[in-house]
Amino acid sequence: MKKVENEVYNIYKINLKQKIDKKKIALIILLIIVVILSIIIAIRSIEIIKNNKAYEQYESQIIALQVERANREAKIKEEQEKLKKERNPSLTEIGKENISHIYNSEKKQAFLTFDDGPSIQTDSILNILSEQKVKATFFVLGVNVNLYPELAKKIYEEGHYLANHGYTHMYKNIYSSPEAVLDEYNRCNEIVREAIKNPEYNSHLFRFPGGLIGGKYAEIKSQAKELLNENNIVNVDWNALNGDAEVQNPTVEFEMERLIDTVQDKNSIVVLMHDSETKQATVDALPQIINYLREQGYEFKSFYEIIK
Numbered sequence: 001m002k003k004v005e006n007e008v009y010n011i012y013k014i015n016l017k018q019k020i021d022k023k024k025i026a027l028i029i030l031l032i033i034v035v036i037l038s039i040i041i042a043i044r045s046i047e048i049i050k051n052n053k054a055y056e057q058y059e060s061q062i063i064a065l066q067v068e069r070a071n072r073e074a075k076i077k078e079e080q081e082k083l084k085k086e087r088n089p090s091l092t093e094i095g096k097e098n099i100s101h102i103y104n105s106e107k108k109q110a111f112l113t114f115d116d117g118p119s120i121q122t123d124s125i126l127n128i129l130s131e132q133k134v135k136a137t138f139f140v141l142g143v144n145v146n147l148y149p150e151l152a153k154k155i156y157e158e159g160h161y162l163a164n165h166g167y168t169h170m171y172k173n174i175y176s177s178p179e180a181v182l183d184e185y186n187r188c189n190e191i192v193r194e195a196i197k198n199p200e201y202n203s204h205l206f207r208f209p210g211g212l213i214g215g216k217y218a219e220i221k222s223q224a225k226e227l228l229n230e231n232n233i234v235n236v237d238w239n240a241l242n243g244d245a246e247v248q249n250p251t252v253e254f255e256m257e258r259l260i261d262t263v264q265d266k267n268s269i270v271v272l273m274h275d276s277e278t279k280q281a282t283v284d285a286l287p288q289i290i291n292y293l294r295e296q297g298y299e300f301k302s303f304y305e306i307i308k
Contacts, residue, residue: 084198087156087304091204091232095307099234102306105268110298112136112290113238115165115207117275118144118151124283125275126154132290135302136160138275139207142167142188149195156196161303163205164188164233174209175217181208181224185233204307206235213237234307238272242289244282245274255285259292269298 089095102111114125117140129136138155140162145152156162166174166184174184185206193201206228212221212235225235243258244250263269271289273282293300 087159088198088200089161089202089204089304089307091234091307095204096234098306098308099236102236102270103239103266103268107267108296108298109268109301110293111270111301111303112273113139113163113207113270114273114275115139116141116144116169118148118155119275119277119279121277121279121283122148122151122155122275125286126151126158126160128283128286128290129160130158132287134290134300135304136300137163137205137303139163139165139205140188140192141165141169142184142191143169144276145188145191145195152192152195153197156198156201159302159304161203161205162192162196162201163203163207163303164192165207166209167191169209171209171217175220175224178220178224178227181220182227182231182233185228204233205303206233207237208235211237236270236303238270239266240269241272242282242285244279245272250281252281252285252288255281256288256292259289263293263296 112129112134114122114136117138122138125136138160140152140155152162164185165188166181167187168174168184174181189202192203193199208221208224210217212225215221228235240262241258242250242255244255246258247254259271263271273279273286273289275282290300
């Protein structure tokens with residue numbers, strides 16, 4: 001009986017140890033889980049910290065790029081405004097005085113001017129001027145700016161002087177009255193503004209179709225000149241030409257002869273040429289004209305240097 005009791009007791013003792021072992025195992029497992037979770041949390045925390053730092057760096061870079069972009073855009077806008085201001089002629093008393101003495105100069109100077117454009121010939125002329133590094137003045141017609149607004153814009157953006165030759169070039173309309181001349185100027189000016197996307201542009205410079213002097217409209221022109229002056233608009237003719245409007249199909253040789261004949265020994269020349277559709281000979285002659293004038297010691301100028 002004693003033996004049995006001892007055996008029973010031993011059985012309970014074994015069960016108790018097993019229970020203790022189970023608690024230990026559970027505790028160990030719990031500790032392991034806690035350790036693993038702690039490690040996971042630590043790793044995740046490190047990742048979050050790293051991600052936060054990376055995000056902060058990324059955010060800093062984004063902010064820096066935004067600031068740089070804003071500064072760059074501000075600088076571009078400032079340069080555009082500056083360029084726009086430089087290309088917006090402002091007729092001052094000095095400018096008026098300069099115009100009145102345009103043919104008088106101690107140094108040799110040449111103003112290349114083109115009437116009646118823009119047209120299909122204008123782009124070729126602009127390319128030649130660009131290659132030769134020469135600035136010119138274009139007396140454009142409103143009707144042609146309507147047809148080729150992109151060429152008027154190119155003239156303006158490449159730094160040439162965009163002047164005014166009226167809207168229609170139809171003498172009976174233009175010279176019906178002094179007011180009609182001013183109206184032609186204003187209509188052309190509005191079309192130019194639309195083409196170059198500059199609502200403030202005003203060339204202040206007009207060339208009378210056919211020239212100011214002489215002809216059956218001489219009296220109307222004289223009155224119109226006064227009216228233009230009252231509206232802060234000056235006019236200029238020419239004292240040299242290539243003869244591209246004198247004959248129907250001029251050759252390069254003819255144009256060079258006319259240029260040499262009309263330049264003579266003048267120090268300051270305003271050269272009349274045309275960039276209308278039929279003036280291919282002018283395109284062909286232009287490099288020779290520029291080279292000849294350079295050889296004679298002329299410095300090329302545009303009316304940006306006169307009207308200021």
